[in-house]
Amino acid sequence: MTMFDLILEPLQYAFMVRGLAAAVMVGIVCAVVGTYVVLRGMAFFGDALAHSILPGVAIGYLVGGGERKPLFWWALVAAILSSLGIGTISRNTKIKEDTAIGIIFAGTFALGVALISTVRSYTVDLAHFLFGDVLGVRTDDLWLIAIFGGLALLTIIAFYKEFMVLSFDPVLAMTLRLPVRLLDMLLLILIAVTIVVSLQTVGVALMVAMLVTPAATAYLLTKRLPVMMVLAATIASISGVVGLYLSYYWSIASGSAIVLVCTAIFGLVWGMQAIGQRIRMRT
Amino acid sequence: MTIFKEFQKTSQHLNPRQRQAHEVNAPILRAESVSVRYESGTALEDVSFELNAGERIAIVGPNGAGKSTLLKAISGVQMPTSGQVQIFGHNPDGHICIAYVPQRSQVDWSFPVTVADVVMMGRVGQLGLFRNPRPKDWKIVNQALDVVNLTQLAKRQIDQLSGGQQQRMFIARALAQEAELMLMDEPLTGLDVTSQEDIFNIMDELRQRDVTVLVSLHDLKMASERFDRVILLNKRMLAIGPAEVALHPDNLLAAYGGHLHLVPTDNGMLALGDTCCEGEHDHV
Secondary structure, eight states: OOHHHHHHGGGGSHHHHHHHHHHHHHHHHHHHHHHHHHHTTOHHHHHHHHHHTHHHHHHHHHHTTTOSTTHHHHHHHHHHHHHHHHHHHHHHSSSOHHHHHHHHHHHHHHHHHHHHTTSTTHHHHHHHHHHOOGGGOOHHHHHHHHHHHHHHHHHHHHTHHHHHHHHHOHHHHHHTTOOHHHHHHHHHHHHHHHHHHHHHHHHHHHHHHHHHHHHHHHHHHOSOHHHHHHHHHHHHHHHHHHHHHHHHHHOOOHHHHHHHHHHHHHHHHHHHHHHHHHHHHHO | OHHHHHHHHHHHHHSGGGSOOOOTTSOSEEEEEEEEEETTEEEEEEEEEEEOTTOEEEEEOSTTSSHHHHHHHHHTSSOOSEEEEEETTBOGGGOSOEEEEOOGGGSOTTSSOBHHHHHHHTTHHHHOTTOOOOHHHHHHHHHHHHHTTOGGGTTSBGGGOOHHHHHHHHHHHHHHTTOSEEEEESTTTTOOHHHHHHHHHHHHHHHHTTOEEEEEOSOHHHHHHHOSEEEEEESEEEEEESHHHHTOHHHHHHHHTTHHHHOTTSHHHHHHHHHHHHHHHHHO
């Protein structure tokens, strides 16, 4: 079998093509939004938010009697509510932000697991939500990913300079009289939408890797924000494609295969830079 | 209330031209018995003063005297608990003519932007929402870089700048903002003498442009030699006026207490104590 065949063979299956399309689109959206997650140190927030949408998904799952179509909307509502909830609680209480996030994160996640466990076939369904099922993506899922992912990207472009100012120097944003609170909320909602869009690809548990790893790799490679976004998106989509092929040929779970490729690329870049630095220090 | 304000800001950012006009006869800055109290205690108590356009003023006082808080209250970032700040006769909240030049330690220098990117950030207020920089904005940015002598480094990543260059970049950003009042938080701390002279040269240029500059600093000698007036602060405003009046030993003693005498080995403190006393002798 030639290299060509290796690449073409899986493409005869429609589920593989749909999976690839989903992985690439999700990779791009996650990486671009993830750039701000990395620059503003919100990785823990992203992880918590991904976990806290589980009860919403679970309720939708129970109400719909296992029907998967409405789950997207349940997840979307849950994600937006919890992103704003975490934002409000961490601003208005004496508890430190990461503690507040930890409390909500574990509490809502437990609630989600409890709700799903009331269904008999729960281990299988739970695994889908936790680790994703990119090969089970249907055509209307692809449309939802394209529309909402596209909206998220457009918003990032439209508010590019405002988000940049807010992330680099919040005090400047205030003295320029930008609507800082609204922009902060908008960014939280964008992260929420991104998470929901990627839910089926990598699942709740691995989500944070898609948000953070490609962006962090790009951060090592460039010192310009737009380049960082493009690089991160490229790394993420390559990881999506390579991950899916690995998952096809080696029969590994698709979500973890994608995340592992992301991690490997990060390790490679990081390692090469560390070696490069050593060499430069010696000469 | 807050939500309403946020929407007001959004609408002003959508259409920057509808911002508040300046009252012609009002002073550039008037602070009326401004107090700021945090949960941890009082930061500022009953501070009142007025500034004239084009002045260069130093704020001095011991650590924790509320220098940064005062600058933040003036910029509108920190709401006073009581009293009020007026910029050209209006609340600072609506103005984008006030620039806050941050302490260098408060910035993430590994953020992926160039010097020109940071200076362009000063234009975001005038640009407004959904508008990209026009040639006119680039012209303003390039002029600002020229004033602070950073044109050569415009494309540099910000983590490659020296301390003095970092400080000059932020002043360029304030220039690009077309600020009429610049608040500089400890701009001279940690700089060598040459870099400090660069900053003073830029301040001379700012005076030409009628920009009012309010600077917090530690060095009393510098405050007394290089500024038009000095504000002596320790939560309350103990004095304002020309250095020989404001930094009178009685005032200094009230501001710094025993500390002035307690640290004769500390270079900074010793120098300031000496200068002020020498100054006194000259006047006698």
